[in-house]
Amino acid sequence: MSASEKLPVRITPMVESRFGLDGGAMFGIIPRPLWSRTNPPDEQNRIDMTSRCLLIEYADGTSVLVDVGMGDRWTDKERGIYNVHAQDIGLKHALSTHALDPDSIDHVVLTHLHFDHAGGLRSKGAAPSEFVPTFKNAKHWVQRRNWSWAHAPSARDGGSYRRDDFAWLGESASAPELELVDxxxxxxxxxxxxxxxxxxxxxxxxxxxxxxxxVAFLADLIPTSSHMRDPYVMGYDLQPTVTVEEKRALLYEATRHDWILCFEHDPITDFARVELDKRGQPRAVALASGEVPEELKAPNAE
Ligand SMILES: [Zn+2]
Structure with a gap:
């Protein structure tokens, strides 16, 4: 068997939920007249967002999920604030269209533990306040540094980490396996x-x-295709100037090696390539149907 035969054979984006976040917070210092052209806000200034997860499959049937979205553990009040509609979407439904269910997922890789990425780790159980592991047979992967930070975040980003989403993974003896990566x-x-x-x-x-x-799955480094240029950094970021440097480094590699980008929060575009405009500024160009690699095509697509 050659090395390439062990590589993933299919990569499928799955929209777990749609929700809304304040457009000003999503675009940091960028004035509203600029960002509202590409991302029109609603009457509460929220822009459309997705929680897009990635299913990665190997020829031997091994399946990997990258991020798990918002999940179903939301009160009506929270659903109102974040305009969450996960009811008719959800990962269970998305997986079922691939003849998979949460029990058949072998690995869950979390980009980080913010609620819109890790909220789906547990689901509502039979009893009203009971939560059960959603992916009970999966090994769960997180960076050790994020795991530590999520347990004691700063006051500034504490609202983005809900301890209930993830702490049980390290506390319960019956929890699925947790692998902390350095x-x-x-x-x-x-x-x-x-x-x-x-x-x-x-x-x-x-x-x-x-x-x-x-394929590079960008999590919140470049959350949507409207965040490609240097100053387009979220107001949520702890170290915005570090984000600018990290984006530049990523886009340099992506341009040089013709990587395909995948946006976790873009309401429309999933896969794109990088193009540089006349002034050398990067922009995302959605893949045309003719240039979608075999591994990224939906199984039943033409
Ligand atoms: Zn985040």
Whole structure:
């Protein structure tokens, strides 16, 4: 068997939920007249967002999920604030269209533990206040630095970490296996994790190599296709100038090696390539149907 035969054979984006966040917070210092052209806000100034997860499959049936979205543990009040609609979407439904269910997921890789990435780790159980592991047979991967930070975040980003989402993984003897990763690592064949610290400490973006392409799943480093240029950094970021440097480094590599980008929060675009405009500024160009690699095509697509 050659090395390439062990690489992932299919990468499928799955929209777990749609929600809304304040457009001003999402674009930091960028004035509203600029960002509202590409991301029109609603009457409460919220822009459309997705929680887009990634299903990665190997030829031997091993399946990997990157991030798990918002989940179903939300009160009506919270659903109102974040305009969450997960009811008719959800990962269970998305997985069922691939003849999979949460029990058949072998690995869950978390980019970081913010609620819109890790909220789906547990689901509502039979009793009203009972929560059960959603992916009970999966090994769960997190950067050790993010795991530590999430347990004692700063007052500034404490609202983005809900302890109930993740702490049980390290506390309950019956919890699925937890693997804490230190720095850059190839955690599974063709799947590398690359830590970034501008958004929050120990976030990791995920680089996936297949026989014909390389995909970078960008988490909150570049949350949507409207966040490609240097100053387009979220107001949520702990170290915005670090984010700018990390974005530049990522986009340099992506341009040089023709990586395909995948946006976790873009309401429309999932996969894109980088193009440089006349002034050398990067922009995202959605993949045309003719240039989608075999591994990124939906199984039943033409
Ligand atoms: Zn985040």
């Amino acid at each position: 720095g850059v690592a190839e955690i599974l064949p063709g799947i590398e994790v690359l830590p970034q610290h501008g958004h929050t400490y120990g976030m990791q973006i995920i680089k996936i190599r297949t026989a014909s392409c390389t």
